Amino acid sequence: MYKILIYTTLLFSLFSYSQNSISGKITADHEPLAFASIYIKELRKGVESNENGLYEFKEIPSGSYTITASYIGFKSVTKKIQLANIGVTIHFNLIEDASNLEEVVVSGTLKPVSRMETPVPVEVYTTAFLKKNPTSNIFEALQNVNGVRPQLNCNICNTGDIHINGLEGPYTMVTIDGMPIVSALSTVYGLSGIPNSLIDRVEVVKGPASSLYGSEAVGGLINIITKKPLNAPKFSADIFSTSWLENNIDLGWKSSVGKKATTLIGINYYNYNQPIDNNNDNFTDVTLQERISIFNKWNFDRKNNKEFSVAGRLFYEDRWGGEMQWNKSHRGGSEVYGESIYTKRVEILSKYQLPTSEDMYLSFSMTAHDQNSVYGNTVYLANQKIAFGQYTWDKKLENHNLLLGAAFRYQYYNDNTPATTSAEKTSIYSVFLQDEIKLAEKHHLLLGTRYDYNNNHGSIFTPRIAYKWNPTENDVFRINAGTGFRIVNLFTEDHAALTGSRDVIITEDLKPETSYNINFNYLKKIRFENGIFLGFETSAWYTYFNNQIIPDYDTNPNQIIYSNLNGYAQTLGISGNIDVVTPFGLKAIVGFTIMEPKNVQNGVNSTPILTEKYSANWTISYDIPKWFLSIDYTGNLYGPMRLPLLSDSDPRPEYSPIWSLQNIQFTYKKIRSFELYGGVKNILNWTPNKGTPFLISGAADPFGDNFDATYIYAPNQGIRGFLGIRYTIY
Structure with a gap:
């Protein structure tokens, strides 16, 4: 009888543990969304949805969790769940973030604020935008941003700067996370050295930003x-x-x-x-x-x-x-x-x-x-x-x-x-x-x-x-x-x-x-x-x-x-x-x-x-x-x-x-x-x-x-394949 009780307890525990999972389906406009990211904040654990939009976390301890589903070009969705020795099914339907109008920006006011709420116009360009024309550096990547033009200054060494609304490169301040890293000497040579894999977004402010950023932010600001x-x-x-x-x-x-x-x-x-x-x-x-x-x-x-x-x-x-x-x-x-x-x-x-x-x-x-x-x-x-x-x-x-x-x-x-x-x-x-x-x-x-x-x-x-x-x-x-x-x-x-x-x-x-x-x-x-x-x-x-x-x-x-x-x-x-x-x-x-x-x-x-x-x-x-x-x-x-x-x-x-x-x-x-x-x-x-x-x-x-x-x-440089x-x- 004692052994039967032990075996029963072990089987019940194993059964309960095996059921401690989180699974579900990621959709966009109610169609399966493949390779979306699902992330559990408290466990620092993430998975991807498969080609049918399905995902699963296994062997998750009981507790309270914050789970987020995200995909480039869509608004992230976050849900809070309580997990207690039972499998949980959580579905997400993501909505396209058409033009990032709800994006949180910091460049215009030096603090996080919704792009729709800031009094200073800020344009936002995510990595999804930059990937549409893959380049080896941020200098070339900005060539498809309206009013922003990478300008070569030498036929031989191809150094350059970035013009905003017709003003030359020295009037544009380039910052990394708001810090004036790229300026003066490095405006000419340093723009090509920022790994694109680490860029979350690029914020562009057109017009003087000197009241917050000082000298060089005369024509505009590019905040990486x-x-x-x-x-x-x-x-x-x-x-x-x-x-x-x-x-x-x-x-x-x-x-x-x-x-x-x-x-x-x-x-x-x-x-x-x-x-x-x-x-x-x-x-x-x-x-x-x-x-x-x-x-x-x-x-x-x-x-x-x-x-x-x-x-x-x-x-x-x-x-x-x-x-x-x-x-x-x-x-x-x-x-x-x-x-x-x-x-x-x-x-x-x-x-x-x-x-x-x-x-x-x-x-x-x-x-x-x-x-x-x-x-x-x-x-x-x-x-x-x-x-x-x-x-x-x-x-x-x-x-x-x-x-x-x-x-x-x-x-x-x-x-x-x-x-x-x-x-x-x-x-x-x-x-x-x-x-x-x-x-x-x-x-x-x-x-x-x-x-x-x-x-x-x-x-x-x-x-x-x-x-x-x-x-x-x-x-x-x-x-x-x-x-x-x-x-x-x-x-x-x-x-x-x-x-x-x-x-x-x-x-x-x-x-x-x-x-x-x-x-x-x-x-x-x-x-x-x-x-x-x-x-x-x-x-x-x-x-x-x-x-x-x-x-x-x-x-x-x-x-x-x-x-x-x-x-x-x-x-x-x-x-x-x-x-x-x-x-x-x-x-x-x-x-x-x-x-x-x-x-x-x-x-x-x-x-x-x-x-x-x-x-x-x-x-x-x-x-x-x-x-x-x-x-x-x-x-x-x-x-x-x-x-x-x-x-x-x-x-x-x-x-x-x-x-x-x-x-x-x-x-x-x-x-x-x-x-x-x-x-x-x-x-x-x-x-x-x-x-x-x-x-x-x-x-x-x-x-x-x-x-x-x-x-x-x-x-x-003429036509070339990649x-x-x-x-x-x-």
Whole structure:
């Protein structure tokens, strides 16, 4: 009898344990959703749904759990369950997040807020968007964002920057998790070193953001938000190659360290080592590159879910372009022309929420950047170190949401150019205050101000004001006005100052640039009864500059003259985005920008160099679920730009033609945890040498007086195929 009781108890326990499972089905519009992610927060355990949308967790202890189902492009659904020695069935039906209008953003106000609720317009681009045109770096990935244009600044070494609404790269601040990591020297060279596998989303703010972010955020802000280790997949890999033998590897994985920490590691490796000269000028069409970037982020569990994260990045890049017979034995010599750039960077950033009842944060970042470059026989050696610290206090009161902050930035810069006679050491002390006022249920007013003291330029004051009106839950009107400022170091920002035969002339002590901007924004979303979603957003803006520093290529063809503009510069324009999502698998994002830039110097009007007056871009996707296939067609179109000629007799066109880069991609998703993708980039085979007698002036004598490589407006890389694979374990 005693043995029977023991056996019965054991069988009952085994039976009860075997029933302790969680299973169910994931659907989208009530159709099975394959390879969705299901995650149990308390156990840090995740699975994927199979090709029929089914999932199962086995051997789950009794207890209370929070379970979340998610899939790229759909709104996540979270449910709380109680598990007590019995199997539980939980089904999820995910709804498409058509245009991320409910996305939580931080860039516009330095704190998390719904995109529909923020008074500052913020555009959000997730990794799903970036994957529709796979690239090896974030610089190229932004080419399909409306009003944002990656601009190459050199025909030979292919360094570049990012233009927003017609303003050049130095007016765009690029941050990682809100920290000013990518700036000055690294704006030119560092954008290609951020592992795409670690990017959660990219937030774009168009217009001055100096009242929150300080110098450099004059034209806009690009904030790269990295994934939180807790929410990242256990392992991910994205590997692709092109018919030009460009090879890119992105790896990411996470692990728990004890019970209090989770770490996320990302590695990006890129290699292109195949000199090609399709335009027969004896110069490489595309710069040869080898780079590696290692990113490591830690999240620590704390009481009351207080935040604490630390991240670091190591980056090294070796790139060169030049005459086809160049090799490293010619580096810095006068026999064979080549431009060779060695870049080394170290970055550390952290965010710590103070253990107080108030919502207070301490953030800091440190970067060290070393540049060793040669342009023919011109050697450029530069070193830059930046330390940044910031305190913020988010205080909610009745009808008021206050953000108080203080920041300190120290910058060390030194190079071997004649313009830098000794190391530049800059200290900037800042305080800022922002108040978002709820005037009424549908009316919000944001007032902000920032005071900076620069040890070289004195006091700088940057106010801003924003107003938001929601007449309905599907309509948002916004008005933003503010000022911006920028403190300039030419040789960290203008590659043309270091290449070619033009002499660099600086006519005066350069004063900080200041800008004034006003922006009108309207956002509308419509959901039709047949399931079609339509989103529409349009903006109109005007920006006015004082003391703008514009390189003068026109006065003397053998010189680049830098001075503060004796007059003013302005740009005004309108842009729009249309998002369409249908229930039969078709999605589209179409954008356009029309603008009128103008410089007025000594009463004479001119059009800025390399600034298009209109542009358009599109991303059209079609999903075929029964074939497990997605098709993505992406492209952009740009109007003519004025180009830097050497003289009136230069035979090259003064304006670029209308040009377009278009791509198509096919992605196959049937194999569990895998995605196979391939397609064609630049299907029109567009290159800037079409209709132009030559691109590089004086290519036959690169050490002569007529050599110049600044005549560039589009990538000099023709049609190419690509093939890749993604593998993800949750």
